Every structure is written in structure tokens, then in C-alpha cells.
Amino acid sequence: MTDDRFPKNLGALSRRDMIRLGLTAGAASLATACGWQGGPLMPAIQGASRLNDWVGEKIFLSSRHLAPQYPHSARTPEGAFPAYSITHPLPQLTDPAGWALEVGGLVRQPTRLTLEMIQAMPRVRYTVKHHCVEGWSAIATWTGASLASVVRLAQPTAAAKYLRFDSFDKGYSNGWDLESAMHPQTILAYAFNDHPLGPAHGAPLRLYSPVKLGYKLTKYLTKITFTAERPGGYWEDQGYPWLGGV
Amino acid sequence: MTEPSEETQAAAEAPQEIIAEPAAPAAPPVVEAVPAAVAEPEPAPIPAPPPTEPARRPLVKRHHGLVRLTHWANAVLLVGMIGSGLQIYMAFTHFGPRGGPYYPNPWDGKPFPLSVRLGGWLAGGLNWHFALAWPFVLSGLLYLGYLVFTGEWRSLLFRPRDVPRAWQMQLYYLRLRKEHPPQGKHNALQKLAYTSILLLGILSVLTGFAIYKPTELAWLTALFGGYQPARYWHFWAVWIFVAFTLVHVALVLLVDPASLRAMITGWYRGRFPSHD
Numbered sequence: 001m002t003d004d005r006f007p008k009n010l011g012a013l014s015r016r017d018m019i020r021l022g023l024t025a026g027a028a029s030l031a032t033a034c035g036w037q038g039g040p041l042m043p044a045i046q047g048a049s050r051l052n053d054w055v056g057e058k059i060f061l062s063s064r065h066l067a068p069q070y071p072h073s074a075r076t077p078e079g080a081f082p083a084y085s086i087t088h089p090l091p092q093l094t095d096p097a098g099w100a101l102e103v104g105g106l107v108r109q110p111t112r113l114t115l116e117m118i119q120a121m122p123r124v125r126y127t128v129k130h131h132c133v134e135g136w137s138a139i140a141t142w143t144g145a146s147l148a149s150v151v152r153l154a155q156p157t158a159a160a161k162y163l164r165f166d167s168f169d170k171g172y173s174n175g176w177d178l179e180s181a182m183h184p185q186t187i188l189a190y191a192f193n194d195h196p197l198g199p200a201h202g203a204p205l206r207l208y209s210p211v212k213l214g215y216k217l218t219k220y221l222t223k224i225t226f227t228a229e230r231p232g233g234y235w236e237d238q239g240y241p242w243l244g245g246v
Numbered sequence: 247m248t249e250p251s252e253e254t255q256a257a258a259e260a261p262q263e264i265i266a267e268p269a270a271p272a273a274p275p276v277v278e279a280v281p282a283a284v285a286e287p288e289p290a291p292i293p294a295p296p297p298t299e300p301a302r303r304p305l306v307k308r309h310h311g312l313v314r315l316t317h318w319a320n321a322v323l324l325v326g327m328i329g330s331g332l333q334i335y336m337a338f339t340h341f342g343p344r345g346g347p348y349y350p351n352p353w354d355g356k357p358f359p360l361s362v363r364l365g366g367w368l369a370g371g372l373n374w375h376f377a378l379a380w381p382f383v384l385s386g387l388l389y390l391g392y393l394v395f396t397g398e399w400r401s402l403l404f405r406p407r408d409v410p411r412a413w414q415m416q417l418y419y420l421r422l423r424k425e426h427p428p429q430g431k432h433n434a435l436q437k438l439a440y441t442s443i444l445l446l447g448i449l450s451v452l453t454g455f456a457i458y459k460p461t462e463l464a465w466l467t468a469l470f471g472g473y474q475p476a477r478y479w480h481f482w483a484v485w486i487f488v489a490f491t492l493v494h495v496a497l498v499l500l501v502d503p504a505s506l507r508a509m510i511t512g513w514y515r516g517r518f519p520s521h522d
Contacts, residue, residue, distance in 0.1 A: 035333070037366035038374065045370075048377030060462040067461045068468075080345035129473065131460055134337035134368065137473050138344035211461050239369035241376070246461045 046239070053243040061245055063183050067210030070127045076138035078193060081130075083200035084214075086234065090199040091169045091220050099204055101188070103150060105226035106160035111153060115190065115204050121145035124187045128210040131246045141194055142208045144187035151181060156226045164231035165207055165218035174207070174218045175231030180245065183211050188221070216244040308505075308514035310396075316389040317509055323382045324491075326374060328484055329364030333371030336363070341478040349478050379454060386447055401431040404441040408434040443490050446483055453480040 038045045085091055093099055101118065104110040127141040156178075163176045180186060186209035190197055197203040202219025209217065215235045225231075236242045309317075339355050342348040365371030393399040404412075411434035417423040419435075427433065432440065456467040456476035470476040498506050504516025 035360040035363045035366045037370045045373045045377050048380070049373045052376045056459075060459050062462065065462050065464070068464050076343060076345045082344065129460070131473065132338070133372070135334065135477060136338045136340075136344050235369070239373065241369075241372060246459055 049241055052241065056243040056245040057177050057179065061177075061179055061183075061211065063179065065211075067126075067128045067185055070129065070139050072127060072141065074139050075127065075193065076140060078140075081138045081140055082132070082136070085200075085219065086170045086172050091167075092199050093168070093204065096204060101205060101221055102223040103154045104223070105164070106157045106228060107226050108155040108157060109153065113150070118145045118150075118188055118205065119190060121149055124185070125191075126185060126210075128185070130210070130214060132214045133240065133244070140192060142187065142189045143191035143194070144189035144205075144208060146184065147186045147188055147207070147209075148182045148184065150188065150224070151178075154224075154226070159228045160226035162227045162230050164223075164225040164227055165221060166223040166225070167218050167220040168222050169220045172218065172220070172234045173231070174216050174233040175227075175236065175242065176212075176216065177243065180209065180211055180243075183209060185210055186212075211245055213244040213246055215240060303515045303517070304519055305513055305515045306519055307512055308508040309512045310392065311512065312388060312392050314509055314512060316385045316392075319381065319385045320389075323378050323385065324487060326364055326378045327382055328487070329362060330371045330374035330378065331480075331484060332358040333363040333365040334368065334375060335481065336371075337368045341481065342474050349474070351478075351481075376458075379451075383451055386451065390444075398431075402437060402440050404434070404437040408437055412438055439490070439494075443487075446486055446490070450480060450483040450487075453477075453483065456480075 099115065101113045102110075103113065122145065123143060124146050125141065125143040127139060130138050130140060161178055163178065163181050165174045165176065167173060186207075189202075189206050189208040190204065192198070192201045197206060202221070205221045206219040207217050207221060216233075230242070233240075233242070236244075335353075336357055339353065339357065340346075340348040341351055341354075348354055363371070365374045393402060411427060411429075414423060414427040415429075415433050415435045418426055452466065453470055453476045455463055456470050457473065457480060460467040460473045460476070467473055467476055470479055502516055502518055504514055505518075508514035508516075
């Protein structure tokens with residue numbers, strides 16, 4: 001046995017292979033370089049996002065999976081709970097008394113709900129973790145009416161598969177699947193940490209659910225529309241995952 | 247350089263597989279048996295090569311096509327997963343709940359340069375990350391399935407009995423032991439490294455799902471200590487992958503460059519034929 005620990009001749013093929021590997025690695029790092037978005041691969045990446053929406057809706061989502069609840073002591077200090085809006089300064093109603101939520105589209109009972117009517121509905125209150133698409137999380141208590149009871153009130157037709165939520169925040173809107181809307185923890189919230197919702201968190205009424213990322217939780221609600229086609233949304237139309245389920 | 251015919255290769259392979267059995271306790275130095283195996287042609291009209299030419303190393307089949315495919319797929323996918331992951335990290339460069347305090351992190355509050363990011367912005371990074379995650383999982387499952395199906399896991403899995411062998415191997419590397427310890431396909435330290443990196447891959451996938459669906463998979467997220475801890479472990483896995491890859495590539499190039507060819511073509515002709 002000859003122990004040539006440092007072979008001098010690696011062989012021509014081996015050297016060629018190394019060049020080949022270098023080219024492959026180079027291409028891979030070029031692809032990563034410069035914050036490349038995807039170029040010609042963009043349609044494939046968007047297609048994969050659709051597939052992930054399907055997986056999220058059909059496999060992960062379940063009305064029986066309830067988000068864990070936390071004690072009040074686990075709440076995030078209110079000043080540390082971020083709030084986003086498109087309009088700056090914060091969107092606010094000029095005539096809060098005249099506000100009402102319109103519920104329409106593919107429904108048998110189009111309806112108009114005032115804040116008092118929504119507050120008179122059975123109350124859901126929970127302290128849950130909020131997940132932002134950016135990666136931060138915060139805990140707060142939310143109070144509102146179950147969206148499922150509003151859906152039952154409006155009686156969507158068989159053709160209705162989606163909901164579109166509109167706001168008075170400069171065209172901010174979201175599209176939802178019906179099952180997430182019917183989740184027992186999906187609510188139309190009017191209170192944050194046991195006090196009325198302020199303008200930072202979507203007053204007078206916002207959508208809330210621990211089964212969706214924050215950007216799906218439309219604030220400053222004006223209208224709910226039942227549709228047969230999947231509605232777009234402010235961030236979704238720009239490329240964010242449509243389902244946004246957590 | 248021409249490759250040997252199929253028969254010669256098969257002949258060269260078969261006896262070595264027996265040698266590779268770690269069960270043979272007082273096996274003679276593994277390498278010495280190899281030229282004999284090569285020099286014994288099966289139909290045997292060709293005379294054995296003259297003894298003046300013993301330095302020619304045997305060409306042996308080392309890696310199955312599936313192993314090579316999943317290895318390189320994994321390499322490319324990992325680059326994409328890390329690039330898009332760092333892009334996602336940019337949106338919130340801390341670990342820990344809002345209101346702090348944040349977990350210790352040398353990159354806390356720091357951006358990563360554009361050159362290592364994939365996706366361009368948060369949505370792009372997310373879409374890339376979630377698109378590549380499936381082939382990444384698939385390639386991992388294919389490889390694990392191969393290990394289980396062929397029984398090759400035996401030559402790869404680090405088990406308690408490998409602890410003293412790993413120690414001996416370490417002594418050899420520290421030049422405190424002269425003889426290279428006998429081994430099968432991999433030495434005990436390689437087993438430790440490859441077993442660990444497989445576990446790291448599994449950990450990355452599981453923490454990834456824990457971050458992806460912290461409500462639907464609340465039990466999994468709880469297993470890692472919650473959403474923010476899961477993000478934290480997921481992030482640290484990146485640096486262990488990077489460190490492993492640097493050492494892995496350095497060892498291939500410095501210690502056994504022929505193994506690079508083996509991972510590309512499947513055939514190995516190098517100084518560690520005892521691996522096979």
C-alpha cells in the first residue's frame with residue numbers, strides 16, 4: 001500500500017468535472033445575486049404560490065383547529081403593538097354616526113349593519129397571538145361578533161365561494177376563502193385589549209382572525225361582498241401569497 | 247482515459263462490497279485486497295498486469311444515481327432557500343416577541359447584502375422560499391427513502407458504537423495515531439457529520455413548517471418553544487448549513503478531490519478505495 005496523501009495527478013476528467021461544478025455553482029450564486037426576483041421564472045414561482053394556497057386551504061386549514069389562547073399577562077405592551085395603514089395620517093371617519101357595514105354580492109339577504117347591531121350580536125373575545133408576514137408576533141385581546149353569524153344572516157347563495165372585504169383606507173381590500181371566514185375565531189372586531197378600537201387598529205370595525213396573517217385582516221371595514229371568483233387584494237395583487245393562512 | 251467495461255467494473259466492485267462489511271473483525275488492510283480483485287479477470291484470457299504497474303488505483307462505483315441527483319439538487323435548492331430566507335429576514339431583523347427583549351443574535355437589526363438575497367423584496371422572497379421548499383423536502387425524502395430501502399443507512403448512521411471509533415479517527419487526524427483506523431464506506435467522523443447534517447435538514451423542515459402554520463400546526467410550533475423560538479432555530483440552522491458546506495467542500499478539495507468526481511459521475515478512483 002502506497003500512501004501518497006497528496007496525489008499530484010487528479011486526472012483530466014476530474015479537472016473538467018471541477019470546472020463544470022464551478023459553472024453550476026457560479027450560475028446558482030448569480031441567480032441569488034442582486035436580489036433577483038425571478039425573471040423568466042416568475043410565472044412558475046407565482047404558480048407555486050397558487051399551489052401553496054391550495055395546500056394551505058385544503059390540507060392545513062381546519063375549522064376545528066383553534067388558535068391557542070393566552071392569559072392577559074402575556075399581552076404585548078400596547079405601544080409595542082405595530083399598526084399599519086396605507087393612508088397617512090391614520091384613516092378616520094368624518095361622520096362616525098353615519099357608518100354602517102354593507103353586506104352584499106351573491107347573497108339572498110343583502111344587509112346593512114350598524115355598529116350597534118354588530119355589538120348586539122353574540123360576543124367572541126379571545127387573547128391570541130398575531131402573526132405578521134414580516135415575522136414579528138404580538139399578543140392582544142380582541143372582541144367582536146363572529147363573522148359566521150353575519151354570513152348566516154346574509155345567506156350566501158351556492159355560487160358564493162369567496163368574500164371580498166373593502167375599507168376606507170385608500171382602496172385597501174382583501175379576498176378570503178369561505179372556510180377561513182367561517183372559522184369560529186374569525187370575527188368582526190370592535191374592541192382591542194378591552195377598549196373600543198382606535199384609529200390605529202382599524203376603527204370602527206376590522207376583520208380579525210388568528211388563522212390569517214396580519215395583512216389579510218382588513219381594517220376600517222366598509223363592505224363585505226360574496227363572490228364566485230377569487231377577489232384580489234391590495235398586497236395580494238402585488239405578489240403576496242393570497243391565502244395568508246397561518 | 248477510458249473507462250473499464252461493465253464486466254471489469256462489476257468484478258472490481260463485488261469483492262470490495264464484502265470487504266466493506268464492518269463485521270469482518272480482523273480484516274487485513276482493506277486496500278491491499280483491492281489490486282488483487284482487479285487483477286483477476288473473470289473470463290481470464292488476458293494476462294494479469296505486470297507487477298511493475300501496481301500504482302494504478304481501481305475505479306470503483308461509489309454513488310448511486312439517486313444519491314448524486316439528490317445531492318446536487320439539495321445543493322442548488324439550499325442556495326435558493328438560504329437566499330430567499332435572508333430576504334425574508336430583512337423584513338424583521340429580530341427574534342422574540344414585540345416588546346422585547348430580543349434573543350441574542352449577532353445579526354440583530356442588521357441587513358444582509360443584496361448579493362446574497364433572492365426574491366428582491368419580501369413577497370418575492372416568500373414566494374421563492376415556499377416554492378423551493380417542496381422540492382427540498384422531496385429530495386430529502388427521496389434520499390432518506392434510498393438509505394432505508396437499500397440498507398445504506400447502516401454505513402451512514404452514527405451509532406453509540408461509533409463513539410470510540412470517532413475518537414480514534416480524531417487521534418489519527420491529530421497525528422496522535424499512525425495508522426488510519428479501519429472503516430467501512432465512511433469513517434466514524436464522517437458518519438457523525440453526515441448523520442448530523444441529515445438531522446439538521448429535518449430540523450430545518452420542521453421548524454419551517456412551525457413558522458409557516460403556527461396556528462394550524464400549533465402543536466409543532468409548541469414543540470420548538472413557540473413561534474419566535476422556531477424562527478430562531480430555523481435561522482441558526484442556516485449558519486450550521488453554511489459552516490458544514492464550507493468544511494465539506496474544503497475537505498473534498500484538500501483531502502480527497504477524487505470524491506468530487508465520484509459525486510458527479512458515480513465513479514471513484516482515489517486514495518481511499520477502502521471507502522467502498
